[in-house]
Amino acid sequence: MSHFFRAFQSLFFVFSLTSFLVCSGCIKPKITLFPDGAEPLKEYTLQGSGKQKILIIPIKGFISDSPRNLPLYRKVGMVQEVVAHLKRAEKDEDIKAVLLKIDSPGGSVTASDILYHEILKFKERSGVKLIAVMMGVAASGGYYISLSADLVMAHPTSITGSIGVVFLQPNVSGLMDKMGLEVQIDKSGRNKDMGSPFRKATPEEQKIVQGLVDDLAGRFLSLVDERRKLSDEAKKDIASARIYTASDALRLGLVDRIGYLDDAILETIRMAGLPEDARVVVYRRSEYADDNFYNTSSSKRGMPDINLIQLDLVESIPPFRSGFYYLWLPGQSD
Structure with a gap:
């Protein structure tokens, strides 16, 4: 109290x-007591003093194209934020390489695919080298995004994989039965309201949804096959949509290297043919004291020491609307 x-x-x-x-x-x-995405991105140097630059773009949390209206502030959607970074980098001829720092269990199918597409187009237009480095988790949609990179590195303790699709469908029919509530639905066809949270799915609906899931999963697996050139044994293994440690991912060919973030910086310098004093920069909406590689924020979200609500916990809960997700979701049963 x-x-x-x-x-x-x-x-x-x-x-x-x-x-x-x-x-x-x-x-x-x-x-502005609680800065949000309305503030412009500004460049800050984390290391080096040379003219040529390496840009670090953090991709952290649930992948979505929707903004998040959280207590006391509004968080820009991930797709909008990452694309804003890419657009600014494209205007700077001194940006010679981009390092995607990924820490995400995935997100919506479409948002993951948009980011993959935007990153590829950025590479084509700019000609820069692009490296993905996985941090704690780069699973499902997080791994999907990493497929756009020229080189994929994993932190020694990274968890990756979960190459597949999950369909989330909240169901409150049991609760409504207990409360004596019902929803009257008039529809033009028997499958018009499929996915409704107010009743259980019919066998026909389950079959339709499974077909959609298989189709979207096939797209993901085909992209992995195209970008990673895996062995038949590896392709069979990842089709189970299981997760892997960094060492297992390296063995299967899902990643190219294992190392720390500073190793990724050195690898980026080597791949892009940059001098050792190349500048490592970030784009942020706020300036931070003692800033470094491990800061994943682009803007300060509020005043210090005011913890009426644990905002990080709120942010960690994705908006579970009915839909298809490239998402590793521990605790979900088959």
Whole structure:
């Protein structure tokens, strides 16, 4: 309770001070207490002093093309944010390589495919070298995106794989039965409301959905085959959609190297033929003190020491609407 009261006091003090200064005419600024995607991207150097640059783009969390309206701030959708980075990099002739730092269990099928497509088009237009480095998790849609890279590296403790599709369909019919509620549906065809959360799927609907899942999974597997040239044994293994450690992924041919982030930087310098003093840069919407490679944020999301709600926990829960996902989702049964 005392923690909540201190947080409330902090908010009250900030709003009171701001109101006083504005009303008294002392200041007339645009005040942004909780920065969001409206702030422009700016370049910050993390390492090096040369003219030629390596850009790090973090891809972290659930892959979606939708913005997230979280408590106290609005988070830009991942597709919009990554494409904004690519568009800015394309205008800078000194950007000679891009390193995608991926830490994601995946996300929606379409958002994953859009990012893969946009990254490939960026490579074609700019001619830069592109390296993907997997951090904690780069599974399903996270791995799908990495297929756009010229080289794929995995952190020694990375988890990857889960090459497949899952169809998520929330179902509240049991709860509605207990509460005595029902939904009246009038439809033009027997499958018009398939996927409805208000009733169980029919055998025919289950067969249709499984066909769609198999088709989308086939697209994913074909892309892996095209980009990675795996052995028949490896292709059979990954078709089970299981996850792998970095060493298993290297053995199967899903990744090219195992190493740390600084190893990935050195590999990027070598592949792009850059001098050792090449600058490693990031695009951010806010400046950070003591910034480094491991910072995955592009903007500060709020005031420090105000933890009315654990925002990181809220962000970790994807918007589970009915749909098809390239997503590793532990805890789901067959």
